[in-house]
Amino acid sequence: MSFRLISQHDIPAYQVLLHDAYQATTQLGIHFAAATVDREQINQHIDANAVYVFTKKNELVSTLSIRFPWGNNPGPYGLPHLGWFATSTKYKGQGYGNQLWNWVEQQILIMQLKLPAVTLGTAANHPWLANAYIKKGFKPIGQADLTDDHTTIYFEKILNHKSYTEWKKRSTR
Numbered sequence: 001m002s003f004r005l006i007s008q009h010d011i012p013a014y015q016v017l018l019h020d021a022y023q024a025t026t027q028l029g030i031h032f033a034a035a036t037v038d039r040e041q042i043n044q045h046i047d048a049n050a051v052y053v054f055t056k057k058n059e060l061v062s063t064l065s066i067r068f069p070w071g072n073n074p075g076p077y078g079l080p081h082l083g084w085f086a087t088s089t090k091y092k093g094q095g096y097g098n099q100l101w102n103w104v105e106q107q108i109l110i111m112q113l114k115l116p117a118v119t120l121g122t123a124a125n126h127p128w129l130a131n132a133y134i135k136k137g138f139k140p141i142g143q144a145d146l147t148d149d150h151t152t153i154y155f156e157k158i159l160n161h162k163s164y165t166e167w168k169k170r171s172t173r
Helices: 008-027 039-048 098-110 129-135 162-171
Strands: 002-005 050-056 059-067 081-088 117-125 139-144 152-158
Touching: 002 098, 008 050, 008 059, 008 081, 008 129, 039 081, 050 098, 059 098, 117 129, 129 139, 129 152
Parallel strands: 081 117
Antiparallel strands: 002 050, 050 059, 059 081, 117 152, 139 152
């Protein structure tokens, strides 16, 4: 088992993983872009974002992306923004998604990027995602109506309180 950045070689399997994992959300009437993303959109996503995967015996098990404020699809608060979190239904409920999430948070967001905080968004009408993010330490900070089928709730998690306070002072000038 390993954690790594995605490669161009992974695109076909990545597309299958996203479509598979997001079907349950689509069945709820919530349409996230990852559920129907095509290969060109995946190429653009990989080129502009840090996309991490968890593999087991060379099979993509789980994925999590970091969108950057300077990228082609920034989050709304000037911080890196997490998205396209998915785990193959074959491995659902086995903790692999949480392992990837925790690794990205500790090794990439905190240790490597030294971020003050990170944001993410999810559908307000999703039955369990908001609570899952709250359990991971995220707090709601806003919302927006971006699509016809749901209101997006935005969450923030402070990763380093000292640098967060300094960043907030600078960002409000």
